[in-house]
Amino acid sequence: MSDIPEIVTVGQSEIIHHEGYDPDIVSPFVPAIRVVSSARLVFISGVTGAPVYHDHPHRPEVFDAIPADGAAQARTAFEHLDQALRAAGAERRDVVNLIRFFTNVAEDQDAVNRIQAEWFGGHIPTSTTVEVTRLATDPRLRLEIHVVAAAPPA
Template identity: 75%
Template sequence: MSQIPEPRRVGNADIIHHEGFDDSIVSPFVPAIRTVSNARLVFISGVTGAPVYHDHPHVPEVFDSMPTDAAGQVRNAFEHLDQALIAAGCRRHDVVNMIRFFTDVEADQDVVNAHQAEWFGGHIPTSTTVQVTRLATDRRLRFEFHVVAAAPA
């Protein structure tokens, strides 16, 4: 029977692993994160490669300047995530959960995983990845991330 590692404190949360954990496996998520009692949860609206502030109903021309490739969109998305985290008093290691919506997981997941790993710099949040038919903002968007962070009290 494998040894269950002790939780590891990162920022305002404990990283939780369970039986079967193998630190030689490369993974973009951890099984569980427990926030500390004085943390405040921050819920960040869907982050994409499109401009954060845009009209509703959507004006398609507003999105003409966004990149159409996965690498360009993921750079923009994580820049937007940085802006939201900083505005909420958080840092990258405060992210505890990501729900990732892809329009084509097979085509884009590896690009996103590589950028995400570099961006987090070793921190790994909990994560769920799903494929959807399209995203609401603009049909040229390839993915969208819903993020929850644990801000310091």
């Protein structure tokens, strides 16, 4: 354990660890990330396993092809994040904040943590996990992910 803050630069941000940091502890989040001033902040709307573009009001039949399990929905949600990041000129390592909304944390969190770790490939953003009664898009959805990224300057 270190009592000295550790700062590691990654892309357009600095990962900050504070007193009590132990690199041997496996964690899906870091306590703080500071964005450097030249970065362009990218805010990505919550993504799910549902098609990103869909009608409002929602039509239930649009969501009939969504897999029922949380892991499959997570894989699709992370694919949707890739699309949004690329379109915004950002990469996975540029993600500085991740908010995950689960409808059942106990059933899905471990699988989503594994998929998330694979997707990030060693990068770890700040993160918050919340359990909600249901997601707004469709009651069959189990996970929604909201992201903020720090893209390189244009």
